Amino acid sequence: MIPESRVTPAPSTPPETAGARLDVEGVTVRFGGITALEEVSFSVPSGHVVGVIGPNGAGKTTLFNVVCGFARPQQGRLALDGSTFRPRPHRLVRSGISRSLQGLGLFPGLSVVENIVAGAGTTARTGWWSGLLALPRSDRDERELRERAEMLMDELDLTRHAHAQPGTLPYATSKRVALARALVSEPRLLLLDEPAGGLGHDEVLELGELVRSLPSRGAGCSVMLVEHHVDLVMAVCDELVVLDFGRVIAAGSPAEVRDDPAVAEAYLGAAVDV
């Protein structure tokens, strides 16, 4: 009944130095009669920052949910580093993918450091039985996880909040906690769902710098970013994919996308009017 100790499986692909490559090929998702995504294809090349933009209801979050395994596409496939990839949410971190949630998605009953450590649990080497018997190697494992969390807290200026409950922190600080939790597993592909939501001007600038630094971080990390904040998207992305009504209406460098009349009509034009 009780499963065996959890052993971290060897990574399915040898670690590369510039982040994972994700290919989305002809993905279609329908909910009842509504087509949320239709024949969506694009790539997140290794080490690139790719932004997915589009008006509300364009299918951005559905796309994220497909990549995370929360939604199953009726057609199409995903490929991670060239091989077919069937995502399951709780296996995602093991595949080297982290996702930050829209809003916060923090655990309110866990302290900041526990929240961050929770994101790294899959890299622990000792399992349930070691925990039950409190074997010294279980302690050692916990210490290592904590050290990694402490390094990230230091980097993201969270150290003094280590033992605070997330609910007591300002929103921008909580956002950094969520980011730290996504980064602590040392992902090769990071999915950021509206990371700038609710942040002030300076905080968005800081976030932009951080996102730009991700591809050269550690073993390298590709980034897929859904964001409404156009300035941020234009500043940090190598490529943009524009969705409207579930279809890719434009793709290319930020400059190309900005000059695309279809995009101006569907999205940016509307944004300028406001």
Added chain:
Amino acid sequence: MLDRLSHHTLLRHLLLTLVAGAALVALTYGLSPYRSYQLATGAAYLCATAGLTLLVGLSGQLSLGHGALMAVGAYACALTSAELGDAGTTGPLLLLLPLAAAVVVTAAVGGVVGLAGARLHGPYLPELTLTLTIVVPSITTTFADRLGGDQGLSVLVEPAPAGLGATFPLERWQAWIACGAALLTMFLLANLVHSRFGREVRAVRDDEVAARLAGIDVARTKVLVFVVSAATAGLGGGLLAVLTQAVSPGGFSLAFSLFLLMAVVIGGIGRLAGAVWGALLLVVLPDLTTSLADRVGSSPALAERLDGNLSLLVFGVVLIVVTIAFPQGIQGLLSSAAARLPRPSRPGPSPSSPTRSSPSRPTSTSSESIDV
């Protein structure tokens, strides 16, 4: 020394267990046989309340059927001891194997309930566990020829080992057995709470989507907590069977399941120390209400009717008072009171207390790190 302990979970928990065990053994020498028996009963309850507080407080899964799970353990224990008795087994095995059977069988039942529970949200898991409290007693009457019906079964228990002396009271021996099992349960549960699994359980309770994205297998975690919680309830039930040397469906009513839950809430939900208070209440309160009923009830018939219901009433009132006055339970009240107290200064020179450090003999901070 203290520093090493804080980094060494096993050593710390073992030390606490040994100290508690020694204190309990010493205590039993000062207790009358009746009090020893009460202590043993409390220890049996503790196994169940500790597992229940973990389930409800840490994983957020509500069980109204832990009394029924204890019944499963008690019957598994009784049936195994009968089989072993028929086979002519004697000695420690006649005690240990039935208790092990109680744990294993109840864990398996818990696994089935937990598997179903992991797919249920809202009030449906509590309802599922509630049906257990109805199903389990009815099974005992349906298979009356095997399970003894309303009469139940008797449990084969050997007297205290002869090596302890001819005058060694059985009740003290029972207290040792039950306290030993309860300490083992508390030791293992404390380890689990402190481990990565404990954190994952709380993460799942707080946000299932975020937990999945953090790489936690939500369903596995929830089922595993239920299995652990059921196993401890089974051990508690098995111990009760050993203590009373009998098992019958009447002892594991719906009211008993609710008592367990109330005890956990009053003690302080999600806290193992709170489970100790809860177990204590389970022993003390019915005792109090019985004497209360004797005083209130003018006729024996009225007293008898009050006896069963009065304890439910008293428990309910205590629950309401506690949840209004201190929602974190007794243990929550104690730990917040302890936090308000000025920190007790450690023995030896302390640089933080100006009264003790004289300027002529400055105390270095390094002296603090020397083993105390």
